[in-house]
Amino acid sequence: MPAHLNEWLNLIIRWMHLIAGISWIGSSFFFMWMDSHLEEPKERSDRKKDVEGELWMVHSGGFYLVEKYLIKPGWVPDKLHWFKWEATFTWITGFFLLGVVYYMGGGLYLIKPESGISSGVATAIGLGALAGSWLVYDLLWKYVFANNAKVGSAVSFALAMGIAYGLSQVFSGRGMFIHIGAIFGTLMVANVWMRILPAQQKMIDATQRGEVPDYTPGIRAKQRSVHNNYMTFPVLFIMLSNHFPSTYGHTHNWLILAGIIVCGAGIRHFMNVKTPFSKAALVTSIAGLFGLFFYTAPPAPAPAAANSQGVSAEKVDFAKVQAIMQNRCVTCHSAHPTDDAFKTAPLGAMYDSPAQIKAYADKIKARVVDAETMPLGNKTGMTKEERKLLGLWIEQGATIP
Numbered sequence: 585m586p587a588h589l590n591e592w593l594n595l596i597i598r599w600m601h602l603i604a605g606i607s608w609i610g611s612s613f614f615f616m617w618m619d620s621h622l623e624e625p626k627e628r629s630d631r632k633k634d635v636e637g638e639l640w641m642v643h644s645g646g647f648y649l650v651e652k653y654l655i656k657p658g659w660v661p662d663k664l665h666w667f668k669w670e671a672t673f674t675w676i677t678g679f680f681l682l683g684v685v686y687y688m689g690g691g692l693y694l695i696k697p698e699s700g701i702s703s704g705v706a707t708a709i710g711l712g713a714l715a716g717s718w719l720v721y722d723l724l725w726k727y728v729f730a731n732n733a734k735v736g737s738a739v740s741f742a743l744a745m746g747i748a749y750g751l752s753q754v755f756s757g758r759g760m761f762i763h764i765g766a767i768f769g770t771l772m773v774a775n776v777w778m779r780i781l782p783a784q785q786k787m788i789d790a791t792q793r794g795e796v797p798d799y800t801p802g803i804r805a806k807q808r809s810v811h812n813n814y815m816t817f818p819v820l821f822i823m824l825s826n827h828f829p830s831t832y833g834h835t836h837n838w839l840i841l842a843g844i845i846v847c848g849a850g851i852r853h854f855m856n857v858k859t860p861f862s863k864a865a866l867v868t869s870i871a872g873l874f875g876l877f878f879y880t881a882p883p884a885p886a887p888a889a890a891n892s893q894g895v896s897a898e899k900v901d902f903a904k905v906q907a908i909m910q911n912r913c914v915t916c917h918s919a920h921p922t923d924d925a926f927k928t929a930p931l932g933a934m935y936d937s938p939a940q941i942k943a944y945a946d947k948i949k950a951r952v953v954d955a956e957t958m959p960l961g962n963k964t965g966m967t968k969e970e971r972k973l974l975g976l977w978i979e980q981g982a983t984i985p
């Protein structure tokens with residue numbers, strides 16, 4: 585696909601995905617918030633006798649009154665608004681975005697260069713992981729863990745991290761991260777459509793017939809909505825994670841991801857309920873993020889005398905650095921890229937002149953020396969020695985003539 589068309593497809597779909605995602609997660613946060621702020625009605629007139637709780641709010645020049653009723657036999661409001669299209673639209677746009685960024689374009693963002701798999705195989709693995717995860721998750725929670733949420737959560741988390749580890753063998757860090765995010769997103773949307781909405785519909789149908797609804801599917805549905813609730817923070821992080829190469833570019837990226845998922849869910853737990861345990865979860869999660877900050881830190885530069893890089897500690901000749909940049913980077917990072925897929929410099933980063941290279945020294949260290957996420961998909965075939973040389977040049981102060 586022409587690079588320019590690809591960029592605009594990416595732009596439009598990403599924009600829609602973000603808007604849909606905000607609408608979905610925003611409305612779900614809002615409902616959670618309302619639920620936790622309901623108060624006993626002040627007066628119990630006839631009309632209000634069944635009100636579970638009420639809430640007054642002010643917004644955009646008016647007062648809003650929300651009254652919560654439980655689903656009871658014999659009465660269904662004439663017009664009901666369902667919240668289902670936000671989730672659906674988020675998934676559809678997300679799926680297309682996954683295709684545009686990761687499955688098309690030869691798997692440049694998706695495949696771990698050393699794994700040597702083709703982009704067709706990588707796509708099949710990715711799609712298989714999405715579908716397979718839902719099947720396994722749904723069956724487990726339907727038949728095995730329905731009454732044992734604690735063990736179920738631990739096993740599900742371990743399975744997710746097993747998938748992360750497995751995918752990290754064939755996918756780039758970004759590719760693996762985004763697939764875990766896409767798996768969580770898929771579980772969330774499938775939960776909405778296949779478990780939560782049908783349960784609500786069944787209860788409403790029963791009340792319409794004047795029967796007392798069977799609340800069991802509702803209880804099961806509640807379990808799935810709790811899962812969705814705890815998956816939101818991790819998913820939101822993953823969707824932003826491609827900006828943070830110290831996470832996905834780390835050698836143990838699946839472990840970093842596991843840590844972030846636990847911390848995200850821990851913070852969410854504190855926002856849901858205020859118990860001694862949830863307070864401890866908050867403190868532990870914040871401490872955990874600090875821990876990850878240190879764990880992902882690049883190694884300290886070795887003392888010049890006993891240089892551990894294995895390269896002689898002699899001053900690196902800038903001409904060598906420039907030659908490497910010219911061969912490995914400038915095909916994309918230039919005012920006039922020659923790459924087949926990138927026609928404008930990615931993120932505006934250009935290395936045509938010595939001053940430009942120097943200005944990017946810190947970022948080059950992060951991407952090329954520490955995380956090794958550049959060149960993208962190692963498309964230009966950069967060697968370990970070249971990475972070491974760039975690292976040494978930066979360590980020595982990144983001087984240019």
Ligand code: HEC
Nearest residue numbers: 912913916923930931933947948951952958959960963964
């Ligand atoms: C095949 C094209 C391609 C090649 C070759 C390539 N890059 Fe990149 N680079 C990208 C893309 C695309 C991005 C933006 C997406 C991302 O962040 O991963 C990027 C982003 C970067 C960034 C982040 C810039 C910022 O402002 O945050 C740095 C630094 C970088 N590349 C350095 C390099 C270096 C150094 C080389 C050569 C050793 C190189 N890249 C080779 C495509 C390439």
